[in-house]
Amino acid sequence: MAIKVEHEIHTRRKGRNLGVGAILAVFIAIVFGLTVVKVIQLGEAGKFERFDHVARPQLVPDAQTGTEDGAQ
Amino acid sequence: MTDISAQDTGREAGMGDYFALLKPRVMSLVIFTALVGLLVAPVPVHPYIGFVGILCIAVGAGASGALNMWWDADIDVKMKRTAKRPIPSGRVAPEEALAIGLTLSVFSVVLLALATNFVAAGLLAFTIFFYAVVYSMWLKRSTPQNIVIGGAAGAFPPMVGWAVATGSVSVESALMFALIFMWTPPHFWALALFVKSDYGNAGVPMLTVTHGRRVTRNHILGYTLALVPVALGIAFTSIGGPIYLAVAVVMNAWFLKGAVALWKRDDAASEADNHAVEKRVFRISLYYLFAHFSALLAETALAPWGLGGW
Secondary structure, three states: OOOOOOOHHHHHOHHHHHHHHHHHHHHHHHHHHHHHHHHHHOOOHHHOOOOOOOOOHHHOOEOOOEOOOOOO | OOOOOOOOOOOOOOHHHHHHOOOHHHHHHHHHHHHHHHHHOOOOOOHHHHHHHHHHHHHHHHHHHHHHHHHOHHHHOOOOOOOOOOOOOOOOOHHHHHHHHHHHHHHHHHHHHHHOOHHHHHHHHHHHHHHHHHHHHHHOOOOOOHHHHHHHHHHOHHHHHHHHHHOOOOHHHHHHHHHHHHHHHHHHHHHHHHOOOOHHHHOOOOHHHHOHHHHHHHHHHHHHHHHHHHHHHHOOOOOOOHHHHHHHHHHHHHHHHHHHHHHHOOHHHHHHOOOHHHHHHHHHHHHHHHHHHHHHHHHHHHHHHOOOOO
């Protein structure tokens, strides 16, 4: 017995489903694009970047010269 | 029964039917005027932010169109012109249109606030409210001045576009609003004079039905006269210039000439030539708005070469 994977509604509403999928994809692309533009508009990333769940040796305060805040 | 479709309409709604809910033809005018409002503003906008801003305004306008179709489904079914719309034809359920309208309204306003500023988002929210509630739910069925006051909803887009760039409202954006606001009544009443409408059957108090066609002709001339100083006044603001002034003088003379010809006629003459003048004035009104906003755009576009502005 053949397994019928497709329900009739899947073919009947294929156009609508593809349309909704496309709209969601476009929405994600728009928000992603906005994020990129807004972050770039902030300027030099070095001014505001901080630890982001990974070790960033260049941001670790140097024990010899003092911390970033100037405290020993 | 295995089918989960809520109603037997003969044909399942496709994406085109949902898109039709957003009134794409109205949306095209909204996009054009909002884009001009954004581009003539003195503050430069990042092209992508501008694109998202215009998209939000277009979607917001579409959302208000869907809410209008949801509310007016009962009268749309009675009128020939609107009977084939997605809801009266049974392809889209009213609840679906309401859900789409509300969802897109919230999406467009929130995204516009995040992408640009709260002034633009607030103006867009007010535009949607004005069209869906003030015009559709309140004025449309209660006063023959529905077109006049309701026209404000269609006049807001350039103001929103300006706010996307500047984050504020100014004399220039208010005058662009006034231009569309004053243009809407003669534009729609010229159409009402030659389209065999069944607004009367649907209980919508159009001026042609409540006060007669003679009064409508008087009103068209009156509003066209009031429109002239607004259109010419824009020429002397920071977004105007000689190109705009020349276009405005020509277009206002043309529109006014048509309105006078329309005012001089009676219905017998109109019937005799199949409403030739009424149709011409309606066509001129379309060119009129397009020419004014194109001229504003030309002033901005030519400014880098020293040709735009005063």
